[in-house]
Amino acid sequence: MKFGTKAIHAGVEPDPSTGAIMTPIYQTSTYVQSSPGKHKGYEYSRTHNPTRSALQNSIATLENGKHGLCFSSGLAAIDVVIKMLRPGDEVISTNDLYGGSYRLFMKVFANYGIKFHFISMEDVNNIEKYINENTSLIWVETPSNPMMNIIDIAGASKIARKHSVLLAVDNTFSTPYLQTPLDLGADIVMHSVTKYIAGHSDVVMGALVMNDDILHEKLSFLQNACGGVPGPQDCFLVLRGIKTLHIRMQRHCENGRKVAEHLKQHPKVSKVYWPGFESHPNHNIAKKQMRDFGGMISFTMKDDRLENAISVLEKFKYFVLAESLGGVESLCGHPASMTHASIPKVEREKAGLLESLIRLSVGIEDVEDLIADIDQAL
Numbered sequence: 001m002k003f004g005t006k007a008i009h010a011g012v013e014p015d016p017s018t019g020a021i022m023t024p025i026y027q028t029s030t031y032v033q034s035s036p037g038k039h040k041g042y043e044y045s046r047t048h049n050p051t052r053s054a055l056q057n058s059i060a061t062l063e064n065g066k067h068g069l070c071f072s073s074g075l076a077a078i079d080v081v082i083k084m085l086r087p088g089d090e091v092i093s094t095n096d097l098y099g100g101s102y103r104l105f106m107k108v109f110a111n112y113g114i115k116f117h118f119i120s121m122e123d124v125n126n127i128e129k130y131i132n133e134n135t136s137l138i139w140v141e142t143p144s145n146p147m148m149n150i151i152d153i154a155g156a157s158k159i160a161r162k163h164s165v166l167l168a169v170d171n172t173f174s175t176p177y178l179q180t181p182l183d184l185g186a187d188i189v190m191h192s193v194t195k196y197i198a199g200h201s202d203v204v205m206g207a208l209v210m211n212d213d214i215l216h217e218k219l220s221f222l223q224n225a226c227g228g229v230p231g232p233q234d235c236f237l238v239l240r241g242i243k244t245l246h247i248r249m250q251r252h253c254e255n256g257r258k259v260a261e262h263l264k265q266h267p268k269v270s271k272v273y274w275p276g277f278e279s280h281p282n283h284n285i286a287k288k289q290m291r292d293f294g295g296m297i298s299f300t301m302k303d304d305r306l307e308n309a310i311s312v313l314e315k316f317k318y319f320v321l322a323e324s325l326g327g328v329e330s331l332c333g334h335p336a337s338m339t340h341a342s343i344p345k346v347e348r349e350k351a352g353l354l355e356s357l358i359r360l361s362v363g364i365e366d367v368e369d370l371i372a373d374i375d376q377a378l
């Protein structure tokens with residue numbers, strides 16, 4: 001089955017009791033048993049819910065995986081992955097990382113005796129230098145946020161296999177439309193479903209996908225034991241969003257390319273970060289592991305003063321200033337004062353994250369309007 005067909009059909013069956021084509025919202029906490037322990041596979045909705053089961057199957061199929069698990073947020077999904085570890089275990093993570101993941105690792109799990117290394121992985125061989133007998137997980141985010149660095153997933157997976165370490169990939173920016181990390185050797189794929197998969201800026205949710213049965217058993221035990229599950233209404237909204245994932249992504253990519261190319265030749269812009277440019281340092285890896293390059297773009301301006309960035313952000317009409325990404329509407333953000341404000345300025349600027357850096361999540365509006373908006377704002 002090709003991707004668009006999967007997006008529409010995978011994991012969902014007409015409702016067995018009525019034939020309803022759309023999976024109903026099973027808004028129920030419990031299920032009646034005819035005799036103690038005699039039930040139809042559903043006992044309590046933290047453990048199983050039919051609307052959530054349909055969504056879990058759908059996301060698993062999109063990622064070419066065997067098992068899917070959904071959570072109340074992307075961070076709740078990451079939370080159970082780290083809860084498989086024990087005090088003394090070590091995690092090697094990308095340094096250019098979603099701020100909330102960094103906060104969860106350092107402000108929560110570091111207190112429980114888990115050690116995190118944040119390293120540059122643009123050359124995956126760098127990972128090997130940090131592996132020791134306590135290493136149990138490699139955490140990769142590609143493309144990264146907001147610098148759009150690309151990490152070689154197949155290369156990272158070879159190193160993970162060699163040392164019997166798990167490899168998890170945060171696939172939020174790419175979605176399975178662009179990249180399927182399990183096919184490249186990753187053990188776990190993680191999503192903030194909140195972003196492109198749900199796609200309409202109306203749900204907060206997370207997901208994990210894996211092939212290995214034992215890994216699935218451990219993670220689904222934690223899903224039930226810790227309890228960070230999504231409700232059936234949200235699962236329904238995401239099932240609905242997924243039906244247009246391929247069409248939305250196609251347009252995000254088309255618009256992303258045009259906006260990136262327009263920014264690149266704009267006299268007020270100094271640098272554009274987008275993996276589709278041949279000049280991007282890891283363009284060849286992006287080309288190898290991604291089917292297209294997506295709608296996430298960052299750029300800096302020749303006038304690098306904070307006031308200039310603020311004035312441009314205030315002038316945008318269609319690119320609305322907000323946290324988040326991946327919805328149908330275009331968004332803009334200012335990492336230095338929003339998502340990455342907690343990182344000291346010198347550290348930020350070492351990584352290229354200047355005061356004038358603006359991050360765009362290019363939506364699926366008509367691109368002529370988006371380009372006109374950029375021009376008037378700049």
Ligand SMILES: *Cc1c(COP(=O)(O)O)cnc(C)c1O
Binds near residue numbers: 172
């Ligand atoms: C938003 C995001 C998360 C966290 O997901 P929530 O759904 O907000 O909890 C994790 N990783 C990336 C790359 C994200 O963009």
